[in-house]
Every structure is written in structure tokens, then in C-alpha cells.
Amino acid sequence: MSYAKTLLLWFLMLWMGATTVWAEPFVQGGPIGSQTSDGYNALGPVVEQPIEFPHNRHAGDMKINCMYCHTYARRSNVSGIPRLDKCMGCHNLLPQVRDKPRIKKLFEYWDNKQPVPWKKVHDLPDFVRFNHERHIQRFYFQEKRPVREVCGYCHGDIASMTTARRVKALSMGWCVSCHEKDHLEKVGSSVTSHGPNDCWLCHK
Amino acid sequence: MSLSNLIQNWQMFRTRRPYEDQYKDAPYKWAMVIDLDTCIGCNACTVACYAENNLAVVGKERFGKGQAMHWIRIERYWGEGEEMKTDFPERGAQYLPMLCQQCEAAPCEPVCPVGATHHSADGLNTQVYNRCVGSRYCSANCPYKVRYFNWWNYPERAWPNPLELQLNPDVTVRSKGVMEKCTFCMQRLRAGMDKAKTDGRILADGEVLTACAQACPTSAITFGNLADKKSKVARMWKKQQVDLAKNVQDKTEEGIRGYRVLEELNTYPSIVYLERLRNFAA
Numbered sequence: 001m002s003y004a005k006t007l008l009l010w011f012l013m014l015w016m017g018a019t020t021v022w023a024e025p026f027v028q029g030g031p032i033g034s035q036t037s038d039g040y041n042a043l044g045p046v047v048e049q050p051i052e053f054p055h056n057r058h059a060g061d062m063k064i065n066c067m068y069c070h071t072y073a074r075r076s077n078v079s080g081i082p083r084l085d086k087c088m089g090c091h092n093l094l095p096q097v098r099d100k101p102r103i104k105k106l107f108e109y110w111d112n113k114q115p116v117p118w119k120k121v122h123d124l125p126d127f128v129r130f131n132h133e134r135h136i137q138r139f140y141f142q143e144k145r146p147v148r149e150v151c152g153y154c155h156g157d158i159a160s161m162t163t164a165r166r167v168k169a170l171s172m173g174w175c176v177s178c179h180e181k182d183h184l185e186k187v188g189s190s191v192t193s194h195g196p197n198d199c200w201l202c203h204k
Numbered sequence: 205m206s207l208s209n210l211i212q213n214w215q216m217f218r219t220r221r222p223y224e225d226q227y228k229d230a231p232y233k234w235a236m237v238i239d240l241d242t243c244i245g246c247n248a249c250t251v252a253c254y255a256e257n258n259l260a261v262v263g264k265e266r267f268g269k270g271q272a273m274h275w276i277r278i279e280r281y282w283g284e285g286e287e288m289k290t291d292f293p294e295r296g297a298q299y300l301p302m303l304c305q306q307c308e309a310a311p312c313e314p315v316c317p318v319g320a321t322h323h324s325a326d327g328l329n330t331q332v333y334n335r336c337v338g339s340r341y342c343s344a345n346c347p348y349k350v351r352y353f354n355w356w357n358y359p360e361r362a363w364p365n366p367l368e369l370q371l372n373p374d375v376t377v378r379s380k381g382v383m384e385k386c387t388f389c390m391q392r393l394r395a396g397m398d399k400a401k402t403d404g405r406i407l408a409d410g411e412v413l414t415a416c417a418q419a420c421p422t423s424a425i426t427f428g429n430l431a432d433k434k435s436k437v438a439r440m441w442k443k444q445q446v447d448l449a450k451n452v453q454d455k456t457e458e459g460i461r462g463y464r465v466l467e468e469l470n471t472y473p474s475i476v477y478l479e480r481l482r483n484f485a486a
Contacts, residue, residue: 075402077395126373126376126377127333127334127376129374129391129394131398133398133399133402134398134401134402137401137402198324198325198330199322199324199330199332199335200324200328200330200332200387200390200394201394203332203333203334203376204374204375204376204390204391204394
């Protein structure tokens with residue numbers, strides 16, 4: 001093998017090694033259709049739910065606060081999927097939509113005394129500790145930002161979707177990109193602070 | 205990343221520790237006192253730790269090879285040393301619960317090639333499993349030998365179906381090739397600190413206990429916040445005249461029994477042991 005060929009082979013191997021081993025899975029950009037709403041190459045998959053729940057009707061048109069149903073978000077690590085009786089609490093009193101196909105399905109579950117097997121959309125790895133409570137308390141209750149904006153930091157504009165889809169990257173680099181920003185402590189105050197950056201605050 | 209954040213991070217995590225008034229304004233500095241006089245060597249702390257922190261049971265053979273994963277272990281010593289021989293050697297057992305001392309100047313930290321272990325703002329020596337590449341240098345450098353390496357992939361063996369349901373969801377199940385160590389039950393501390401922060405206060409003394417301290421039947425283990433001067437731990441440290449930032453303690457009082465293990469190595473541990481009292485006349 002000639003010297004030039006050997007050199008070429010070496011370059012090829014190096015280049016392949018560089019692309020396979022050091023490929024950065026989380027980058028700005030990526031192919032159209034696989035980009036998150038803030039432009040990373042990490043759009044979540046489409047999750048088929050048992051009932052195509054219209055977030056856009058509830059949170060968008062009716063302007064129901066996210067925490068009316070996801071009630072644990074302000075006081076727990078997890079935001080919680082509402083129980084079926086939370087749905088029925090309203091829909092028992094709404095005969096005008098009783099014959100819609102999705103509501104019929106809902107009543108089927110209710111009559112069979114079965115929970116709706118909702119599927120998880122925003123699933124963090126097992127080694128991550130994410131606390132909804134602290135984020136909601138800080139941005140919604142302390143800074144009084146609108147709920148659609150606060151939840152939207154991580155979940156995107158759910159109020160314009162039917163069933164939720166992960167439209168933010170939710171990777172560590174993405175979390176840190178917000179935690180390292182200087183946020184105002186309170187409305188009208190000039191004091192800023194940024195999110196915690198210690199490993200053990202998120203890794204468990 | 206803004207430059208000020210970068211510099212602040214650097215100062216927080218990569219300064220020489222300990223220094224004067226390190227935790228003067230900090231809300232938390234976790235520390236412990238272990239009273240060897242009340243320790244009866246029952247191993248309840250070890251069992252509690254296994255349950256709380258998803259520690260794998262490795263089996264007799266691997267235990268014999270020194271591959272056990274006990275984050276807290278009871279060390280046994282016999283007799284009272286050279287100068288105090290006892291006529292009743294069977295009465296001479298002494299127990300010393302040994303766990304990560306959460307050293308301020310931890311020997312394990314600077315040697316990690318990938319920065320998987322570092323000092324947290326509340327004075328804990330952290331271990332990040334995702335970052336660990338298993339060089340085991342930290343374990344080699346630890347004078348207390350309290351870092352444990354996953355030589356095997358334990359989860360399937362240690363928790364066959366349906367035993368995986370007993371695992372604590374707040375703690376990672378470690379896999380092969382990473383180092384692990386006592387975390388002072390970080391998951392409990394974190395849950396407590398988050399709740400306290402929502403209430404706009406800091407954790408009260410005794411609100412959060414580590415699993416070992418909670419399980420100890422004789423209350424030999426006292427856990428608390430050293431930055432809070434009124435906490436039980438801080439008062440005990442003061443009474444025993446142990447200063448976190450000193451490697452040679454100037455003790456003025458007679459008969460106090462607090463000491464830190466291998467203090468002469470300048471590791472500045474966060475755990476004070478209270479010496480055992482013996483009555484040889486009886």
C-alpha cells in the first residue's frame with residue numbers, strides 16, 4: 001500500500017472515530033421536523049394516548065389553570081396525572097358534550113370502573129431528580145408569571161396541542177442553559193440569581 | 205455561560221478547603237457525631253443503609269474478596285491497645301461504625317480524572333455515577349476505605365423479580381464499573397431542603413435524619429446541620445472542642461472524648477467520634 005493510501009486510510013479512520021465516538025447527540029439545529037420548539041435536534045416521539053385528550057380545548061379555549069388537573073405540581077416532585085373522577089367532576093355536569101366520541105370513551109372507562117391508562121410523555125431518566133414544586137413556587141407563586149409561560153418553559157405551549165408531545169430537549173445541557181441564566185428574583189427587583197448548579201441537586 | 209457564573213462556580217467547587225468561616229453564611233453544612241460508648245455493634249445502621257440506598261447484597265464469596273458494598277460498616281477491634289490489657293478479652297470488643305467522613309479536604313476529590321467527585325456547597329463529598337469512568341483512583345486514595353466499586357452488574361442478581369420493587373426510587377441503582385459511597389442520604393436531605401425552601405425557612409434540627417441515624421437503637425449517631433449554631437450536632441462539636449477547619453485541635457478541657465479519625469492526614473472530616481469509656485476496675 002502506498003504512503004498516500006495509508007495516510008488516507010488513517011484519516012478515514014480518525015474521521016469515522018470522531019463522528020461515531022464524539023458525536024454530540026444534543027445540538028442546536030438538526031433536520032427539519034426533528035427540532036424542538038427552541039431549535040435543538042431532540043424532538044420527542046408522538047405518544048398515542050387512550051383518549052386523544054384536547055389540551056387545546058381545556059387549557060387553550062377554556063383557560064383552565066394547568067394545576068387544576070395537574071394538582072401536585074405546586075407541592076410535589078411530580079405534577080401528577082389527574083384521576084378519572086377529576087374528569088368526571090366536570091363532565092358529569094356537561095351534558096352538552098356527552099355524545100362526543102372522546103367523552104363517550106371517557107364514560108366507558110367510568111362505567112367499567114377502570115382508570116384511563118395514560119402514557120407518560122415527559123419521561124426523565126431514572127438518575128435525575130426534577131422537582132416541579134420548586135419551579136412552580138419560584139416562577140408562578142413568587143414571581144407571578146403566567147402559568148402558561150411557566151409550564152411552557154419545559155413543556156412547550158401545551159395549550160395549543162391536543163395530546164402532549166415533548167417539544168423541549170429536557171437534556172442536561174438544556175436544563176443547564178436555563179440554570180446558568182441570571183433570573184430576576186422578584187417582579188420589579190434588580191436582584192438576580194441563577195438556578196443551582198451542584199451535581200447532586202439534580203443527580204441522585 | 206456568563207463569565208461571572210463561571211468564576212463563581214470555580215470558587216465554589218475548586219477552592220482549597222477548608223478555610224476560615226467557610227460555612228458562616230451558608231445555610232447548611234452536614235455533619236455527624238458518633239458516640240462509640242453507646243454503639244452496641246448491632247449493625248442496624250448497615251441494614252438501614254442497604255434498604256435506603258439500594259445497596260446490592262454481593263454474596264459470601266464476593267464479600268470475602270472485599271467486594272461488599274456496605275456504605276457504612278461496623279469495624280470490630282479487640283482489646284484496649286498495648287498499654288491497657290484486660291483480663292477479659294471476650295469483653296473487649298469495640299465497635300466503630302465507619303462511613304464516608306465527608307472530608308473537607310477530601311483526598312478522593314483531586315485525583316478523579318473526570319471530576320465525578322467534588323465538594324458540594326453544603327459540605328458533602330459528592331459522587332456522580334454518570335460521570336464516573338471507574339478508574340478507582342479515589343478509592344485508592346481514600347484513607348478510610350469507604351468508597352465501593354461495582355465490580356459486577358449487581359441489579360439482576362441482588363434483586364431478582366419481584367424484589368426490584370423494594371428499591372428506593374429516589375436513589376439510582378448503580379451499574380457495573382462505577383464507584384459509589386455514602387451520600388449522607390442526599391435524597392432525604394434534598395426532599396427536606398426543597399420543602400423548607402418553599403416554606404421560606406431552613407431545615408429545623410432533626411427534621412431530616414440519615415437512615416443510619418434513624419435506625420440506631422441507642423441513638424449513637426447524631427446527624428445535623430453544623431452551620432446552624434444551635435443544632436445538636438454543632439453544640440456537641442463545640443462541647444468536644446473540635447473545630448472543622450483545624451487539623452490539630454487545641455483542647456483545654458479535661459476528659460472530653462471527641463476526636464476525628466486520622467485527623468493527622470489533614471483530611472478535615474465531618475464526623476466526630478466520641479471515645480469509648482471503660483471501667484476496668486469493675
